[in-house]
Amino acid sequence: MEKFDVIVVGAGLAGLAAAHALADRGVECLVLERGDYPGSKNVTGGRIYVNPVRDLFPDLWPDAPLERFIVHEGVTLMAKERSVSFGYSGDELRTAPHQSYSVLRARFDRWLAERVEEKGAMLLTKTLVTDVLREGGRVAGVVAGGDELRADVVVAADGVLSLTAERAGLHPPLTPREYAVGVKEVIALPAEKIADRFQLTGNEGAARLFVGAATAGLFGGGFLYTNRESVSLGLVIGIAEFLEQDPPRDLPVLMEDFKRRPEIAPLIRDGVTVEYAAHMIPEGGFRGLQPLYGDGMLVVGDAAGFALNLGFTVRGMEYALASGYYAAQAILKAREAGDYGAETLAEYGRLLQESFVLKDFQSFQAAPAFVKNPRFFGHYPEFMGRLLRDIHAVPGGPKDRLYPTLRGHLHLRELWSMFKDFREVTKL
Numbered sequence: 001m002e003k004f005d006v007i008v009v010g011a012g013l014a015g016l017a018a019a020h021a022l023a024d025r026g027v028e029c030l031v032l033e034r035g036d037y038p039g040s041k042n043v044t045g046g047r048i049y050v051n052p053v054r055d056l057f058p059d060l061w062p063d064a065p066l067e068r069f070i071v072h073e074g075v076t077l078m079a080k081e082r083s084v085s086f087g088y089s090g091d092e093l094r095t096a097p098h099q100s101y102s103v104l105r106a107r108f109d110r111w112l113a114e115r116v117e118e119k120g121a122m123l124l125t126k127t128l129v130t131d132v133l134r135e136g137g138r139v140a141g142v143v144a145g146g147d148e149l150r151a152d153v154v155v156a157a158d159g160v161l162s163l164t165a166e167r168a169g170l171h172p173p174l175t176p177r178e179y180a181v182g183v184k185e186v187i188a189l190p191a192e193k194i195a196d197r198f199q200l201t202g203n204e205g206a207a208r209l210f211v212g213a214a215t216a217g218l219f220g221g222g223f224l225y226t227n228r229e230s231v232s233l234g235l236v237i238g239i240a241e242f243l244e245q246d247p248p249r250d251l252p253v254l255m256e257d258f259k260r261r262p263e264i265a266p267l268i269r270d271g272v273t274v275e276y277a278a279h280m281i282p283e284g285g286f287r288g289l290q291p292l293y294g295d296g297m298l299v300v301g302d303a304a305g306f307a308l309n310l311g312f313t314v315r316g317m318e319y320a321l322a323s324g325y326y327a328a329q330a331i332l333k334a335r336e337a338g339d340y341g342a343e344t345l346a347e348y349g350r351l352l353q354e355s356f357v358l359k360d361f362q363s364f365q366a367a368p369a370f371v372k373n374p375r376f377f378g379h380y381p382e383f384m385g386r387l388l389r390d391i392h393a394v395p396g397g398p399k400d401r402l403y404p405t406l407r408g409h410l411h412l413r414e415l416w417s418m419f420k421d422f423r424e425v426t427k428l
């Protein structure tokens with residue numbers, strides 16, 4: 001029976017980060033990936049914030065195949081028949097080192113896997129892990145392709161539904177309220193068209209989020225990120241809200257409606273869809289985090305619930321990278337002690353606690369409840385749309401004064417509801 005120092009299940013960002021840090025220190029590491037190649041099964045909206053993980057992998061970033069650095073931020077409140085957009089751009093976003101980049105996982109993960117193999121880790125693709133091996137009450141390896149593969153420690157990096165963590169008893173049953181489902185298209189467009197349509201020069205990029213009618217008023221939103229020669233366009237919708245919708249609509253139908261919107265259609269005109277994917281995302285925030293370690297196992301990335309949606313930022317990739325890195329550090333320490341029990345591996349939790357990862361999740365523990373306020377997805381886009389419609393209206397006769405126009409919308413009941421909603425901001 002084969003025995004490795006470490007088996008990593010899943011060659012996404014979390015698994016590859018763990019394997020990179022381990023192989024870098026000479027640890028014998030086997031990475032098992034069910035996809036044809038790393039990146040083939042991985043879905044992201046498409047924007048990575050590099051700053052929090054820049055120092056963890058200093059040799060990686062200079063050559064990383066990232067797409068465009070983001071210099072334009074945009075948020076659109078989409079009402080049924082109109083929309084209101086806010087934009088932000090600043091010199092700091094144009095100045096290197098850049099804060100965030102668009103990224104295509106099929107390209108990035110494949111490249112990262114090559115760096116991991118160069119460090120000496122072994123990667124097996126097209127290999128589905130179907131179970132974990134247990135010995136004396138602890139995880140002692142995995143079952144893959146009918147073979148039993150043993151290891152001192154197993155890293156569960158197999159994403160949001162983590163069968164590995166579940167089989168090890170570290171993944172309680174899912175509740176739909178703690179997950180969202182995303183659908184995404186990569187639409188190929190020439191770089192000149194992207195530059196013209198989004199007012200970009202060189203390798204600058206744009207990020208846009210859409211709230212409201214994009215998801216038919218359900219919790220979630222739309223996103224658009226510009227890549228070098230494509231745009232990533234998609235929708236994310238809370239699973240519970242999606243299942244409860246009345247009348248029920250399919251995700252592909254919502255996506256087609258979204259693409260036909262006047263705010264979107266001109267941006268993707270003449271584009272060719274070259275990739276279509278759907279995937280789940282953890283949305284539980286701090287309270288939705290899964291157990292992080294057990295005897296002989298560590299859980300990283302989406303498998304542990306490390307994705308955080310604040311409405312204006314959606315982040316999972318750098319948490320995946322960082323959790324993989326800190327899992328590797330905990331394993332290195334466990335190797336020194338020659339003990340892979342839960343008590344020793346608890347070092348992983350301590351390292352996360354000291355890092356931006358758990359600090360962010362703790363700081364924003366009110367975020368899941370805040371961003372799920374249904375008024376953000378139905379009422380406010382319609383309200384802002386009507387308000388701006390009336391401000392801009394020039395009727396056939398005399399135009400109303402501005403103050404009565406505003407008062408017509410901002411009546412006492414509305415102001416009180418707004419006050420209650422925005423009081424919740426104080427919890428963030």
Ligand SMILES: Cc1cc2nc3c(=O)[nH]c(=O)nc-3n(C[C@H](O)[C@H](O)[C@H](O)COP(=O)(O)OP(=O)(O)OC[C@H]3O[C@@H](n4cnc5c(N)ncnc54)[C@H](O)[C@@H]3O)c2cc1C
Nearest residue numbers: 010012013014034044045046047129159182301302316317
């Ligand atoms: C639509 C959408 C939009 C998003 N937008 C953003 C964004 O803009 N920015 C951001 O930072 N984050 C975003 N996220 C979240 C981010 O993509 C994830 O947090 C991140 O990809 C998690 O990485 P991971 O390595 O933990 O998991 P994954 O990337 O899912 O990797 C898990 C790997 O394990 C493999 N695997 C699974 N089961 C097995 C098995 N049994 N045996 C072998 N291999 C297995 C899979 O094939 C996969 O390669 C988004 C997610 C979605 C779905």
